[in-house]
Amino acid sequence: MTPDLMQAGAERMQKFAGLLPSGNTASGGRRAGYSRPVVAGEVDVTHGRILYLEDVHVAFDGFKAINGLSLDIAPGELRCIIGPNGAGKTTMMDIITGKTRPDKGTVYFGSTIDLLRHREAEIAALGIGRKFQKPTVFEQLSVYENLELALATNKRVWPSMHFQPNGEQRDRLAEVLTTIHLAEHVARRAGELSHGQKQWLEIGMLLMQDPKLLLLDEPVAGMTDEETERTAQLFLSLKGHHSLMVVEHDMAFIRTIAEKVTVLCDGAVLAEGTLDEVQADERVIEVYLGR
């Protein structure tokens, strides 16, 4: 969930006798004062890249968490990121979303938007949505209300506590409900949903904001096999319309969705290619797959 969405949600939730949603994220955005509206612009992908990182470095107290990281993602691509614990996967997402500032390097959204010049809320408004591992939905609200809230905080629609979707927006809501497999659960309280359904709802909330790039951190952790399979279908249906970067340790899931796989290790790209190619790479077997 984006920081601005959490802020608007918190305001709206005050109507619900102080009940707060479960699963706050580490970004702590709910009480942050993100108030400056940003008009989403077009992302220039004429050079064939929606995301471009070059020679990025971040050190925490001298420890090089990201150490010369370079990668790029094509428009509509579904990229899988794998790698051992501590490889820098989460830190990379923190850099892309503006939560962590690199010490050095280049990070571009399309070929013209320098993400290092933007704050976290602005980056979300530019069209980069992030899904943390733990679901963060408003448990006291219905599935429909959660999606409506996400729509109400879309930067292209002025945030409002009294927001009512128009016909086109209701159509979009219905479309997203179907995409995330929750059309039959529209009136249920989000708190009553299974773990997997909550994850899909949060993805739906991101989709209501029409992100160009979605960053998904361990999306199938804790899901049943059936939920994992449906999540794979969901991601395959999203690619092409959105660009996706999926960080996951579940190799069976990766095998279902993967095109190009990037292996991170020690804060840099160790290998990149098809899943078969990286699985056959001796260095990848040594640091990750062969553990």
Ligand SMILES: Nc1ncnc2c1ncn2[C@@H]1O[C@H](COP(=O)(O)OP(=O)(O)OP(=O)(O)O)[C@@H](O)[C@H]1O
């Ligand atoms: N704020 C921080 N302060 C100090 N060290 C940090 C900080 N954030 C990350 N690190 C360190 O940087 C390294 C990379 O962490 P990161 O969470 O990005 O790895 P990861 O690939 O996402 O791992 P995992 O698969 O376990 O989630 C780790 O050694 C971690 O302890």
